[in-house]
Amino acid sequence: MKTAVIAALAVVIVGLRVWRHRFARKKLGTPADSPDRTPGGGRVRGDVELIVRREVHERVTSRVFRIGTLVVLIGVAAAVVIPVIDKGGTPVTRVGIVGPTTALVRPTLAAVGTALGVKVRFSDEPSLGAAKSALRSGRIDLALVDDRYFEVAQGISATDTSALTTYARSVAHYLGVEGTLAKEGIPTSHIGALTFMLAGSAGLQIRGLTPAHHKSANLVTALYVLILTYVLLSQYGTWLLMGVVEEKSNRVVEVLLAAVSPLRLLVGKVTGIGLVAATQAAAIVAVALALGAAVGSNLVKGTAPVPVVVGLVWLVLGYAFYCWLFAAVGSLVERQEQVQSVAFPVALPMLFGYIISFTALGASSPSLLNQVLAYLPPTAPFVMPVLFALGQVAWWQLVGSGLITAAAAVGMARVAGTIYRRAILRTGRRVKMSEVLHRHAKPTTA
């Protein structure tokens, strides 16, 4: 995790330096040798920097943005807090005891619960069958059978970090160590120190009445990440599209292109909106994690924050891929009523990736379709973070897919730049994609 953060920071710093170097505009007139300062105070800002600043300022100060961000933050806060409130303060784990137990078992189960902030209640179950029935009905959460193993309603997956699972794993391990010490005749007073020494030793088995089904905190996290990725990508794409259409329909673009090249205008717009988007998304994640920590949500327990951060990275990658597409198709039209017709083909793969990711949420292993879609740039921003959150892909697969999407974003930027340059000044009617992609297409008005 630390390595990933350091790598991400390094990429951002290098990217900013390259950006400053490439886009710091030379002063007018004698571009090569003029200083970056003019009399009267202040640095002459680069054109891309100016466009970025305008985009950021206009978005951030708009009422729509502020209200929209507030609504999303309230939604996220509710999604984090309500499940915790719903549990009603300290979570209670009901443990059914089947068969004879040693005198230490109940105090041990209670002590582990106290350590984990879980209140433990016991019930004696007359038989294994009765315990299983109680598990199925939800009357108990966990059954200890003959001091030999635990039974739970549903099997526990490796990535499951819910409160019950954490408790079950802890007591299973603790009782396993205790049993080992008892066998060796070591006094139980040493168990505290020895438990850590025996951290790798096997605990009691935890059996599930039904197989593990990724019914875990990460599943909920994956669901949130998926929904947020789709909602935010759609929103940011719409901002870009409408921004390009606005500039074209108001002919602002003619005034701007008198002073700035089309590619720089496009890069500035995409970067500006991208910065706002990244900041908004980071704020959402920060609020979610901070609130999660404050109320003791499963979102911040164990490895749960990792899928959230990975989701944020994929949101950025998704934006990097889709932003060019939205900007390019925006340059084809100049009236609001034409927007839908060009937005739909771009929104379709997003919708497909979003819907198909739900099938991954319900499966114990990824389908072939999901495995393929996790590597295709249009769908990877939705499918890959879900598979990762569910523990169905490894780090290298995540990174590989990310690199493919990043490379595709670069290619998309080139194509979008060509479309934008050729279409943005064609006014009077909707421009067909075939017209601007034609080899001899001219960047002129119709």
Next chain:
Amino acid sequence: MTLEFIDLRRRYGEVVALDHLSFVVPPGQVFGFLGPNGAGKTTAMRAVFGLVDLDAGSVCWDGAAIGLAERRRFGYMPEERGLYPGMQIQRQLEYVCELHGRNPAEASRATTRWLERLGIADRATDKLESLSLGNQQRVQLAAALVFEPELLILDEPFAGLDPVGIDEVTAILDEQARAGRGVLFSSHQLDLVEDICESVAIIDKGRLVAEGNLEELERQGSRRLVVKVEGDRDGSWARGIDGVTISRTEAGESRLVLDDGVDSQALLATAMAAGPVVRFDFERRRLSEVFREAVR
């Protein structure tokens, strides 16, 4: 420094927008760019800013092809305008000014100065869309002027302005020209053009049909006489004289068009023979007449 349109050609399918168009806009004067609707004025102006991909020809500034660095020193006011409706006026003008190479402090000072000059300083923090059309037009003009351009290209700058606004813009254009800057603007208001321009270019179907100093253009062509003979109502004394055409009679005044060979002194003698001559003036052509003849 002069702006040169050199043999511009551009077709849109069957429509010829520019047809070997060439003319020069000299510095330090207000230059009118005239032509009927669809003549190619806007296309030619857009070509200065690289907004039109020409089939052939070029636009030069000071003898060299125009690039982005030169364009940043030109002010442009497009016909369909071009500012953000929802953006604050002050920020908008500062943004344009900085895009044209001024630093933030300069941009702020220049914006304040122009807003005051145009009488809209009290609306500086308002959004453009909240202003009247006339004031929006003023802001658009300010956007073309705020970075002190070397050349002004204005497409229909007087459209939509009230008489006070027209006077303001006229004064500003005159001031810019006196400061040595080139000012090229298009308009259909020929009387206005006649009042403020030193030179004009008239195009029709993308082709240059007349160009030059306005006074010279108005002197060109057949001589025109206004003659009033007491007691004559319809210029009957001039009828039948070889080489003389009566173009109009109004309130006893006859407007005559003379062929090259007509002796004006002999004509005066003929008029005096018809009665006391109370007016005998040579008259220049109006720009509207020059225009109509050119695009006929």
